[in-house]
Amino acid sequence: MDDIGHKDGSGSEAISVRATRIQDVAKLADVSTATVSRALATPERVSPEARARVLEAIAKTGYVPNPAARTLRSQKTYMVLVVLPDLANTFFSKILRGIEETLFEAGYGMIIGDLDGSPEKEAHFAAFTAAGRVDGAILLNGHLFGQSRGGEGISARITIPLVALCESIPGADIPQIEIDNRAAASRMTQHLASLGHRSIAYVSGPASNILERERFQGFKDGLAASGLPFEPVQVIPGDYTIEAGVRAGRDIVARRDRPTAVFCTSDEMAIGLMRTLFSAGLRVPDDISVAGFDDIDFAVVAEPSLTTIRQPRRELGQAAASALIDLLQGRPSPKRIRLETELVIRDSVAPL
Numbered sequence: 001m002d003d004i005g006h007k008d009g010s011g012s013e014a015i016s017v018r019a020t021r022i023q024d025v026a027k028l029a030d031v032s033t034a035t036v037s038r039a040l041a042t043p044e045r046v047s048p049e050a051r052a053r054v055l056e057a058i059a060k061t062g063y064v065p066n067p068a069a070r071t072l073r074s075q076k077t078y079m080v081l082v083v084l085p086d087l088a089n090t091f092f093s094k095i096l097r098g099i100e101e102t103l104f105e106a107g108y109g110m111i112i113g114d115l116d117g118s119p120e121k122e123a124h125f126a127a128f129t130a131a132g133r134v135d136g137a138i139l140l141n142g143h144l145f146g147q148s149r150g151g152e153g154i155s156a157r158i159t160i161p162l163v164a165l166c167e168s169i170p171g172a173d174i175p176q177i178e179i180d181n182r183a184a185a186s187r188m189t190q191h192l193a194s195l196g197h198r199s200i201a202y203v204s205g206p207a208s209n210i211l212e213r214e215r216f217q218g219f220k221d222g223l224a225a226s227g228l229p230f231e232p233v234q235v236i237p238g239d240y241t242i243e244a245g246v247r248a249g250r251d252i253v254a255r256r257d258r259p260t261a262v263f264c265t266s267d268e269m270a271i272g273l274m275r276t277l278f279s280a281g282l283r284v285p286d287d288i289s290v291a292g293f294d295d296i297d298f299a300v301v302a303e304p305s306l307t308t309i310r311q312p313r314r315e316l317g318q319a320a321a322s323a324l325i326d327l328l329q330g331r332p333s334p335k336r337i338r339l340e341t342e343l344v345i346r347d348s349v350a351p352l
Contacts, residue, residue: 020063029057043107044329079109080324081129081137087114089240090268090296091313092140095165098317099138106325108135115141130158136324142167142210161327165320167210175323175333177316181214182221184309184341185265188291189222191307191343192261196352197289198228201259203238203248203269215265215293234259238269245272252288253280260288260352267292267299267308274302274348285350295344304347312339 026033031050039046039054046054057063080103084092100110111134113125126145129137137160145158164176192200202219205212220230236251238244245264249272252258264270270292274284284290284304292299295310319337326333 020061022063024061025054025057025063028061029053040107043105076135077133078107079111079134080321081111081113081125081134083113083115083125083137083139083141085115085117085141087112087116090298091266091294093297094313095140095317098314098319099321100317102318102321102325106321108325108328126158129160132160134160136161136163136328138163138165138320138324139169140165140167143169144172161324163320163324163327163333165316170210173335175320175327175335175337177320177323177337177339179311179316179339179341181211182218184343185215185218185263185293186222186225187218187341187343188263188293188309189219190226191345192263192289192291192349193222193226193228195261195289195349197259197261198352199234199257199259199261200228201234201236201248201252201262203236203245203262203264203273205238205240205265207237212265219263238265240266240268242268242272245269245274246276249273249276249280253277253282258288261291261349262288263291263293265293267294267296267306270306270308270348271298271302274304274306284348289349289352291349295342299344300346302348307346307349308344310342310344312341315339 022033022036026036029036029050031054035046035050036054039051043051080099082096082099086092096110096112103110113121113128115121115125122141122145128134129145139162142164144162162172162174164172164174164178166178168176168178189200200223202216204216216235223230236248238248245268248262248264248269252262252273253276262270262273264273270290274290277284277288277290282288290306292306292308294313295308299306299308316339319339323333323337
C-alpha cells in the first residue's frame with residue numbers, strides 16, 4: 001500500500017501507487033484474509049467485532065473488492081432477483097426495504113424485475129434467471145416463470161432457489177411468505193357490521209388474483225358471521241389502483257340505493273373512492289364509511305385518515321429474504337410462513 005518511487009526516462013522520479021490488496025485490509029484489521037472474504041461474502045459467519053474491524057479497515061484503506069474475481073472463485077453472483085407485478089404500486093416500497101436490508105446484511109445485492117403486466121418482460125427475466133445471472137429469486141407476481149405467455153419452456157431450466165412472497169403459488173414446493181387474507185377481510189367486514197352497517201359494498205381486486213379470491217371469501221365469511229346476506233349487486237370490480245377506486249366511486253354515486261359502508265380491498269382504491277365521493281358532495285364517514293386494506297403510507301394522511309388492515313410489509317420482506325438466504329447457504333427453510341395483520345381504526349369509518 002506504500003508509494004513506490006522510480007526514475008523515469010528523463011531522470012526525474014515518478015510516483016506510482018499500488019492498489020490496496022485484501023492482505024492490507026487483513027493486516028490493518030488484525031484478521032486473516034479468509035476472514036476479510038467471509039466478512040464481505042457471508043457476514044453471518046463472522047463475529048460482529050471482527051466484521052466491524054474489517055469494515056473500518058476497508059474504509060481506511062479504500063479497498064474495493066473485485067466482484068468478477070469473487071464470482072469466478074465462488075461460482076456465485078451474490079445477486080437476488082425480486083420480481084414485482086407493478087413497481088409503481090406504493091404497496092411494495094416497505095417490502096423492498098425489508099428485502100434489501102436483509103440481503104445487504106448477508107452480503108447480497110438486489111435486482112428488481114418490474115413485470116408491469118408484460119409477458120415479454122416476464123420471458124426476459126425468466127431467461128435472465130435461467131442463465132444463472134442471479135443466485136436466487138423472490139417472486140411477488142403470484143406464479144412461477146413459464147406459467148404465462150412468453151415464458152414457456154424456460155421454467156424447467158431455472159434451478160436456483162425461489163421464494164414466493166405475498167401472493168402464494170398453489171402447488172409450488174418453495175417457501176411461501178404471506179398473511180391470512182381471508183381472515184383479515186372477514187375481520188374488517190365484521191367490524192363494519194358491528195358499527196350497525198347492514199348495506200356493505202365490496203370493491204374487489206382482479207378476479208384472477210389469488211389475493212382477491214381469498215379476500216372475497218373473507219368478505220362473505222364476515223357477512224355470514226354477522227348475520228348479513230351476501231348480495232352480488234354490492235360487489236364492484238376493481239384492480240387495486242386509484243383509478244379503479246374512482247370508477248367504483250362513480251358507480252356508488254349513481255346508485256339510488258347507496259351502501260352505508262364500502263370495503264375496498266386496497267388502500268389505493270379506497271383513496272380514489274373517497275376523492276370521487278367528495279367531488280359528488282358526499283361526506284366520509286358521515287354519509288358513507290370507507291375502509292381499505294394494506295395500510296400504505298398515504299392511508300394515515302388521507303382526508304379523512306383511512307381505516308384499514310395493516311400488513312407488516314417490512315417484516316414480510318425481511319422474512320422472504322431470510323428464507324432465501326437460508327436456501328442459498330444450504331439451510332432448510334419453512335415451506336409456509338404467515339405473519340399477523342392488524343385492524344387499524346381511523347376516521348374514515350363511523351357507526352351508522
